[in-house]
Amino acid sequence: MNHKFLAIVNPAAGGGRCRKLASGVLARIRALGIDLEVAETTGPGEATRLSRHAYHGGVRHFLAVGGDGTSFEIVNGLFPEAATEGRPALGFLPLGTGNSFLRDFTTHGIDHTIQALREGRHRPCDVLRLHHRAGDTYFINMLNLGFAADAGEVANRRFKRWGQLGYVFGVLARLAHLEHATFPHRPGGATEWDRRACLFLALGNSKFTGGRMMIAPQAEPADGRIEYVRWSPVGKMRLLWIFPRLFTGTHIRHRLASRAAVERMEFDLDRPVNVIVDGEVMQLECRLIDVLPSALDVIV
Secondary structure: OOOEEEEEEOOOHHHHHHHHHHHHHHHHHHOOOOEEEEEEOOOOOHHHHHHHHHHHOOOOEEEEEEOHHHHHHHHHHHOOOHHHHOOOEEEEEEOOOOOOHHHHOOOOHHHHHHHHHHHOOOEEEEEEEEEEOOEEEEEOOEEEEEHHHHHHHHHHHHOHHHOHHHHHHHHHHHHOOOOOEEOOEEEOOOOOOEOOEEOEEEEEOOOOEOOOEOOOOOOOOOOOOEEEEEEOOOOHHHHHHHHHHHHOOHHHHOOOEEEEEEOEEEEOOOOOEEEEEOOEEEEEOEEEEEEEEEEEEEEO
16 A cells, blocks of 8 residues: 555543553554555644644644544545545544544554554545535534433533443433423425424434434435434433433434434524534534535545
């Protein structure tokens, strides 16, 4: 393999785990004969700047060394230019906390990616584009609104040092103040807005979020569709009973759940709300999500 790769390392990922392990993992990549350049981030947003600069310089092959947040930043450095100027390839060396996207393909993490690099394996992947009041954001995993996003905000603020377990703590903390909100939305082609209160909305390109939570079990990363999952309002005790089913994907069989595969989703929000996008918690006034079909190659 004679492609030049840029490995973007977030040493803070996984509570510092990435800092300890990255050099050994990258040595295994170099042993494959891959032309590898390495850049470390020093703060939020730097992976976006590094990947954008490299892409403009002709680099088309990238490795995200960290967690979902690292790959999220890289994707936002590659797009929108990559949609028209040449499809890039992205591999994942999961040394972070969530690593949700890669779980669609394997539970073997680093070993799986190294084998994919050895064999030159890759496959096309859709990129989802969120238009919001402040601009555009790109993602390959999942966007959540409502309870899931509010729990993520609490976890990020109070329990981040606990890793994946911190999200469970966030869920329990948010459960104590359970609320149901309205996020007016409609899929492309529909004439009526859905203004009903709900527990959460999930709009995914892949199945997992929060590490092992299979929120969108029927999502396919290259079908040109957004997997839409909606949960109607539910009481605290029933939510506690249902919660384990979020890890198996069986929650969508419940009568309070609904799902569809859609090409676009519009929003009619009048204010920013909590969203969690590929593991990153933000406040955004969402307007539209659409799909860039097969805009990225993923090394899996």
